[in-house]
Amino acid sequence: MTVLDIRDLSVDFATESGALQALRKVSMSVPENRIVGVVGESGCGKSTLINAILGLLADNGEVTSGEILFEGTHDLTTLAGTAMRDLRGQKIATVFQDPMGALNPVLSVGRQMRDIQYRSNLSRREKDARSIEMLRKVRIPDAEQRLVQFPHEFSGGMKQRIAIAMALMMEPSLLIADEPTTALDATLEVTIIELLKELQQQIGCSVLFISHHLGVIAELCDEMIVMYAGEVVESGTTRDVFHNARHPYTRKLLACDPARLTHRARRLPTIPGTLPDLRNRPEGxxxxxxxxxxxxxxxxxxxxxxxxxxxxxxxxxxEASVMIGAGA
Amino acid sequence: MSDDALLSVADLHVHFRVGGLMSTLAGQPSHIEAVAGVSFAIERGRTFALVGESGSGKTTLARAVNGLQPASAGSIRFEGRELIGVPKDEWKPIRRRMSMMFQDPVGSLSPRLSVRSLLAEPFVIHGLSRRDLNAEVMRLLALVGLPSEFADRYPHQLSGGQARRVGVARAVALDPVLIIADEPTAGLDVSVQGEVLNLLNDLRDRMGLSMLIITHNLHVVRQIADRMAVMYLGRFVEEGETEPIFTKPHHPYTAALLSANPEPDPDKVHNRIALPAEVPSLLDRPSGCEFHTRCPFARDICATVVPPSTMVGASRITCHFPLNTELRLATSESI
Structure with missing residues (x-):
């Protein structure tokens, strides 16, 4: 079964200088029990895509075409406020980039984890037991004692693990992770990736993982899409895209990653030019x-x-694109 | 340390006061040592990179070199002059020779000033406004590869990469000999990151600059730095030429950092050195080797005896049991 199926999705933002087409005919799907990566640089439409899925587009944003099918039945583009709220947090959970911003600084972690279970009929004691179990799963030591602590008493990596614990608490069928490791140091980044992988298998949910970091996508994701200026320019299994990229942008992007260079380069590869003006897209x-x-x-x-x-x-x-980036 | 070094730092300490009177009376430490005895030198025309995780003291060290943060002990010699103890009003001419690029490309530019004013500002501050400012602005824009019409833009109209170029232009405006760049490519896309690093490398070659780069991105270090140091809890655990450190790290922490870098290859088999536990607090430094609480190779001696600073190959490291070496050091005793 496909958990998330997006077909021909276009999103426009109304601006003073005309309509800005942030997404153009985006099609992608997240199969059950898979991790799908979305990679692209600033301005490629990653955030608009997530916001469209979550029904959180800004007031001037409008879905002009297409549909977002969740579990085959709900079209998220037309779902009314309350119905969407029932899905969010329960069936679709999100982990954001900034762990500090995701936690309320004036409430204890235990209180926040209990609040998130407001739909459940469990007693307070049972809810706390469930919180402790989740904190253990994300390897927070002394989980029981730490429930009464506040977010500032945890390190950045721990806060992000708490955010993951909270997102997975209701065992959602889709986890959206928006650059969850970008604000973390490399050693912490690796532990978060390994944790996500492990929990995804335990819970059996699907993950939509957004990142601009190619190494993280390669390591974590089964499938991926590459976005540029609001379009999906390439999609496939992670192995196909990394080993046999055929869109010139994907090839250039891969060549730019300094992690690919094992020796000091005289000049680092770049992609000359800038993004097109999305208010005035080029033809073709x-x-x-x-x-x-x-x-x-x-x-x-x-x-x-x-x-x-x-x-x-x-x-x-x-056919010809295989020549691009070959020398780098 | 050679005498012709442009900048030489010896046994530098930077303290921060923490807690109040009550916690001091309660016997808790009243200071933390953010930088705890660091020595290095940068030669003319060379680039030195400081690497380490958040909270390791990289930025504090850079701010101490630039005089933005008073040092509590040690020595900083720049162009032959001792900088520790220099009175505030004598810093201005020094900072003309040693300029700083701060983190956050857009945030480090005043949102109310046009690019023209931003680029003219260094000349005005240093009393050089009798120069033809417009010509200087145009020269700087050309130097960093921005078209001249950018002079009339404001920071919010610039992309991250363009804003970073303006930051570079400001830093090189007064022909400094040393640039201190704090995370020069953080937050930039990979395709733009390469442009900024190429620009810095070009300017270094053309203007004979020396650079002190602070970053947590190891891939950047390899592409730009001649020498590097890895910081942990305010001290250097490994310091030396960049390339040998990448190919043969000797300190377990360096090796763990290098192995933690996710690589863009889905079939790569990772032989990761996992670091258990969290980074210790500066308020409660571990005994012995300060890395022993997270070191996968730690033995009994590491928890009790502070490892000496030794040369292994061309690198200076602080470890009882260095990796990638056939020679066991004398300190390693019986195993």
Whole structure:
């Protein structure tokens, strides 16, 4: 079964200088029990995508086309306020980038973990027992004693683990993790990734994992999509995309990652140019202005070319693109 | 430490007062040592990187070098002059020679000033406003690769990478000899990160700059630094030439940091050195080797005896049982 199925989703924001198309015909799905990564740089539409799924688009945002099917039945783009609230926290949980911002500084951790179980009929004592069990699962030592403590008494990595414990408390079917490791140091980042992997298998939920860090995506995710300027330019299994990327943007992005360079480079690879103005999108391929393969064909919208089963690249030149980034 | 070093720091300590009278009376420590005895040197035209996790003292060390944070003991010599004890009003000419790039590319620029004013500001502050400021602004924009029309933009109209270029332009405006850059690429996308590092490397070569770079991103260090030091709880645990440290780290903490870097290859087999437990508090430093509470290789001696600072290969390290070495040190006793 597919937990989340997004079809042709377009989102516009009304601005003073006209409509800004933040997402254009985004299609992707999150199968049951899988971890799907979303990778892309600032301005690619990652946050808009999450907000559209959660029904949290800003007032000037509007879904202009497409649907977001959750568990095959609910279309999240049309779901009314209360129905959406019933899903959030219960069926769809979220972990955000900043662990401090996700916890209330004036309430004890135990109180916040109890509050999150407000839908359950358990007694207060049973709820606390459940909180302790979850804190143990995310490896907070002395969980019992620490329930009465406040967020500032925990380190950054612990706070993020508490946020994960809270998100997974209701055993949701979909966990959305929005850059959950970006604010953490490398050694903590690794422990959070390993923890997420382990808990995902235990609980059997699906994860939509947003990151700009390619190494984290490679390590954690089964499948991934690559976004650029509000479009999904490439999607497939993580292995296919990393080993056989065919969209020029994906290839350039992979080549830019300094983690790929095992020796000191004279010049680091970059992607020259800037994002197109989303108020005034180019006709056809969204990446053409920064692509050395661009020609007259690219002024028409490229198809989602199937490279292998399940591996798609939105490009006219998926054959020639293998040359890009090869030297880096 | 060679005499021709541009900057040489010896046994530097920086204290912060913590707690109040009551906690002092209760016998709790009244100070923490954010930087606890650090020595290094930067030669002309070279780049030195400070690496470490949050709270390891990197930024405090940089601020002490720049005089923004008073040091409590030790020595900082810059261009042959001792900086510790320099009165406040004598810092201005020193800071002209040694400029600082702060964290957060957009946040470190005043939102009310245009790029033109931001780039002219260093000249005004240092009483050089009789120069042709417009020409200087244009020269700086060209130097960092921004088009001249950017002079009339404001920080909120710049992308992260463009704002960082403006920050670089401000830092090099008065022809300094040393740039201290605190997390110069944090928060930037990978494609932009490369541009900023290329720019810094170019300017270093063209202007003969020395750089002190603070970062927690090891991949950045490898691409930009000649020498590096790994900090833990305010001390250096390993210091030396960059490339040998990457290929053969000797301190277990360095090795753990290097192994913790997720790599963009889904088939990579990770031989991670897991670090159990949390970073200890500076209020309650562990005995012996301060890393022993998290070190997977720790033995009895590590909890009691402070390891000496020794040279292993070309690196200076502080560990009883260094990795990647055939020679067991004399301190390792019976095992």
């Amino acid at each position: 391929c969204v990446f053409q202005a920064r692509c050395e393969l661009a020609d007259a064909t690219c002024s028409r919208m490229p198809p989602d070319e199937e490279i292998a089963p399940g591996h798609l690249a939105r490009c006219w030149h998926t």
